Amino acid sequence: MKFRVEVISVNDEGSEQRRDVMEMERDGLAVETLGLSLAEGKAILRGVQDFVASQQTSEDLRRRRRCPNCGQRHHSKAAGTSTVETVFGPVAVPNPRWERCPCQPKGPKTFRPTATWLQGRTSPERLYLESKWGSLIPYEKVADLLKEVLPVSRSTNHEMVREHLQAVAERMEAELGEERQPDRVKPEEDPELALPDGPMTVGLDGGYVRAAHKEGCFEVIAGRSVVAFRRREEDTVPPPKCFGFVQTYDPKPRRRLWELMKSQGMQENQQVVFLSDGGEDIRQVREYLHPNGEHVIDWFHITMRLTVLQQQTKALQEEWPGNGAAASKQLESIKHLLWHGNVEEALERLANLLIDLELIRNHFAPAEKLTAGVAEFETYIRNNQESIPNYGERYRQGETISTAFVESTINQVVSRRFVKRQQMHWTLRGAHLVLQTRTKVLNNELEEAFRRWYPLFRIQAKAAIN
Numbered sequence: 152m153k154f155r156v157e158v159i160s161v162n163d164e165g166s167e168q169r170r171d172v173m174e175m176e177r178d179g180l181a182v183e184t185l186g187l188s189l190a191e192g193k194a195i196l197r198g199v200q201d202f203v204a205s206q207q208t209s210e211d212l213r214r215r216r217r218c219p220n221c222g223q224r225h226h227s228k229a230a231g232t233s234t235v236e237t238v239f240g241p242v243a244v245p246n247p248r249w250e251r252c253p254c255q256p257k258g259p260k261t262f263r264p265t266a267t268w269l270q271g272r273t274s275p276e277r278l279y280l281e282s283k284w285g286s287l288i289p290y291e292k293v294a295d296l297l298k299e300v301l302p303v304s305r306s307t308n309h310e311m312v313r314e315h316l317q318a319v320a321e322r323m324e325a326e327l328g329e330e331r332q333p334d335r336v337k338p339e340e341d342p343e344l345a346l347p348d349g350p351m352t353v354g355l356d357g358g359y360v361r362a363a364h365k366e367g368c369f370e371v372i373a374g375r376s377v378v379a380f381r382r383r384e385e386d387t388v389p390p391p392k393c394f395g396f397v398q399t400y401d402p403k404p405r406r407r408l409w410e411l412m413k414s415q416g417m418q419e420n421q422q423v424v425f426l427s428d429g430g431e432d433i434r435q436v437r438e439y440l441h442p443n444g445e446h447v448i449d450w451f452h453i454t455m456r457l458t459v460l461q462q463q464t465k466a467l468q469e470e471w472p473g474n475g476a477a478a479s480k481q482l483e484s485i486k487h488l489l490w491h492g493n494v495e496e497a498l499e500r501l502a503n504l505l506i507d508l509e510l511i512r513n514h515f516a517p518a519e520k521l522t523a524g525v526a527e528f529e530t531y532i533r534n535n536q537e538s539i540p541n542y543g544e545r546y547r548q549g550e551t552i553s554t555a556f557v558e559s560t561i562n563q564v565v566s567r568r569f570v571k572r573q574q575m576h577w578t579l580r581g582a583h584l585v586l587q588t589r590t591k592v593l594n595n596e597l598e599e600a601f602r603r604w605y606p607l608f609r610i611q612a613k614a615a616i617n
Contacts, residue, residue, distance in 0.1 A: 152177045158199050160206040168206060172198035189300070197302035200239035208244050208265075215264045218252035225249035228261045237274040240302040244269065275605045277303075278315055283597055285316040286589035287568065289575065313581075320584035323591070323600060327410065330403035350422035350550075351412055352377045353444070354557030355433050358565040363576040371582060372398050372436055373564040375557055376408075378415050379550075389415040392594045395564045395586035398436060400579040408440050426554045428452040429535040446538040449554040450490075453539075456531065457486050460524050466517035474511060478504060478521065492541030494532065501529040564589060 154175040160168040173195050177184060187195070217224050226249065233246040246269065248261050263269075284293040290309035297303045297312075353376045359368040373395040378388055394411050396404050412423070423444040427433040429452060437446055460482055468475030481504045488497040508522040532539070542552050568589060569575070569582065577585075591597040601608045 156195055156198075158202045160202070162210060170198075170202045172202070193300075193302040197240040200237060200302075201242060204235075204237075204242040204244065211268075212245065212247070212264060218254060221252060221254040223252055223254070225252060225264075233265075233269065233272065235269075235272055235274060236277055236304065236307075238276050238280060238301055238303070241304045273315060275601055275608050278319060279597065279601050279608075281312045281315045282319045282588050283592050285312050286585060286592045286597075290316075316588055317581070317584045320587045322604070323587050324584075327403060327406055329406065331406040331409050350379050350424050351415070351417055352379065352424045352426060352551050353408070353412075354554045354560065355425060355427045355437060356554060356557045356561045357430065357433055358561050358569075360565070360569045360582050361576045363578045363581075365576075369579060369582075370398055371565050371569070371586065372396055372404075372433070373557075373561050373586075375560040376412055376415060377551075393560050393564055393590050395590050397579050397583040397586070400583045404436070405440050424551070426551060426557065428554065429531060429538065431534070447540055447545075447552070448535045448538045449557075450542050450552045451555065453489060453532075454486065456528050457482055460521065460528060463517065463521040463524055467515065467521055470515050470517060471511070474507070474518070478508065489532070489539060490542050492539060492544075494536045494539050498529065498533060498536070501525060501532065505529065563593065 154177070156172040156174075158170050158172055162168075173191065175187075175191060215225075228248040228250050231246045231248065232243045235242050235244050244265065246263060246265050248263050250261055251258055280297070281293060284296065288296075290312040293312045294307050294309050297307055298305065353374055355372065355374040357370045357372055360371050362369050373393065375391050375393045377391045392411055392415060394407060396407060398404070401407070417423075425437045425440075425444050425446045426449050427437060427446070429448040437444070461479060464475050464479040464482065466475075467478060481500060485497045485500050485504075488494075488500070505522065505525055508518055508525060512519045512522045545552050564586065568585065569577065588597065591600060598609070
């Protein structure tokens with residue numbers, strides 16, 4: 152049995168152009184010969200793509216051949232072709248240079264008619280796939296995947312994927328605008344603004360990425376923004392959105408977060424609550440991003456530190472049961488005080504516990520270790536005392552007290568692409584740009600950006616869905 156695949160082009164006048172794309176022969180039937188093989192499918196796609204592109208460009212040049220003002224044909228100055236990389240292989244596009252019509256005395260003497268649509272040498276569909284996949288898996292694996300399943304050129308490599316992704320990210324950065332200046336007056340104090348929706352909770356955390364050229368590591372900030380509720384029941388609550396940036400590279404993090412929250416419907420007077428682990432770097436980032444926002448220390452990180460201290464009291468109880476048990480009881484009462492927001496009393500008890508431990512630290516090794524841990528915890532609470540609310544009351548009101556959702560965000564945004572099982576080393580710029588495309592992919596916003604840049608991007612697929 153023989154099969155012949157043919158493509159037919161019909162122009163506006165009804166004339167047809169035909170091309171044989173491929174011939175196949177099948178003798179007998181086996182499960183491995185059922186239908187098309189991957190190689191045959193790729194060959195058909197590449198043949199169809201080449202024919203469709205050649206017909207499109209030929210028809211476009213035919214329509215542009217005559218001057219729109221006087222109807223006279225443009226004289227050819229030089230022939231030429233340009234290669235456009237598409238998802239179905241490279242396409243040679245005629246790219247001639249024509250002379251300007253005599254009826255148009257102003258302007259350059261020659262021009263390229265393809266300049267109206269030929270933007271770059273890579274199709275938007277190809278850029279989209281490389282940016283999306285490159286945001287999720289290593290560049291080299293993206294190049295291998297493209298060559299495995301699509302009829303792209305064999306010269307496709309990880310450097311090409313990286314350059315294309317960074318070009319897309321740079322375009323996003325250019326759209327972001329200048330850095331936003333902080334509000335001098337708290338918007339929530341403006342009586343003329345309408346009653347806002349529920350508070351927006353922004354969780355912040357940091358992760359470390361291996362730096363290029365064996366320069367150690369650098370910190371990446373990532374987070375997620377969540378809207379609590381809408382005032383009107385008919386309004387749907389927008390989905391959470393994540394963001395990320397390299398703190399020492401990004402020149403406009405405040406603008407970045409502002410635009411993200413605005414896309415979730417943030418109002419000028421809406422309450423913004425920041426949750427973090429209370430680390431110095433994260434605290435400074437929060438103060439810069441939104442000086443008027445409320446900052447709350449994550450309860451999980453407080454309890455985690457107290458759990459470590461309780462483990463250390465067990466070692467002390469083995470050598471001196473009385474003092475060890477007393478220290479454990481003190482730590483439990485401190486946890487109770489912090490849960491209810493009684494920070495001053497908790498600090499007093501920490502100070503008293505430190506005094507008791509100082510008396511025995513030189514006699515027992517576990518006491519010395521516990522003293523250092525309690526001193527560090529006391530400093531941590533003192534530095535963040537203004538960000539420790541009444542967690543019990545917040546919990547009863549259904550408000551967020553933990554950044555568990557941010558921990559998953561760090562894993563999703565940073566670890567899976569930059570750290571876990573990845574041996575890549577990153578420059579500040581490279582990591583920052585990947586973070587921008589990766590968060591767009593995770594927020595399901597990458598295709599929207601491409602539709603904004605290329606109005607006809609995937610318009611056929613959108614029409615088919617509708």
